[in-house]
Amino acid sequence: MARLPVGLFRVGLGPVFGRRLLLLHHQGRSTGLDRTVALEVVAYDREGGSWTLASGFGPKAAWYQNLRRTPKTTVQVGNRHYAVTAHFLREGEGAEVMVRYAAGHPGTARRLCSFMGFEADGSVESYRRAGHDIPFVRLDAEPGQPLP
Template identity: 65%
Template structure:
């Protein structure tokens, strides 16, 4: 089963002080304190599908490719998360990584790509991977195959920077 044919139960959105705690990193980024999060978090700007208003969300970086300037993020609330649906409607957007803004284009990964990404993530961050799967009510027993199955159900998005595309083309350009 994949995230395309399996409706995930949307975890309950936090309210009160928990919502404030989750939204606090946005304030840190806006205050210029993004570097405090190292390479683990980024601030994603997205445009509301209905309202057209600028929205922001802080997401964990699942993987980062500095050479190609691309970041992979996961939708912990499944394919119905507002930011995910907004990117589906308008894939060109901005992120802030550290203190640097980047124009990016969102690419929605296949369930098989998600399986490999989740397996790699579980190897690097086993406790966090277990917690993420438990939060999404995805059964994992610690085996590689269970993380791959979980990765097939989690929507992953790769954010490719236009700057990264230019750098890659410059590296492959042959000078006469």
């Protein structure tokens, strides 16, 4: 079930996810093979040309470690592909991203925190604390690409 969105992207149904999910292409750090994973976008900045992701499995997630090794890659949003460079947010930046995300998606934010073992009572401060420990990655599009 977890791989279903990848299949939908591959058969041209990426637009069904809007800007909520993207398909991240990354290179295996050990094998060098191309890998893909569908991830939820926690923040999208059209003007700045970036998508921000949270690693729900922490810094040990394969895609996160692969981006650490090879930060230049591509993403698919809808049916369009974008060249991007990964930038890893500092704890304070991640905390503020989490607070903004929780304001827009309170249920999903609560579930993410619970899944990762953080106590989230719905307060801004609880989301800020969780955001300090959740690894966030901002994917910046290469200049000159028209964004959705």
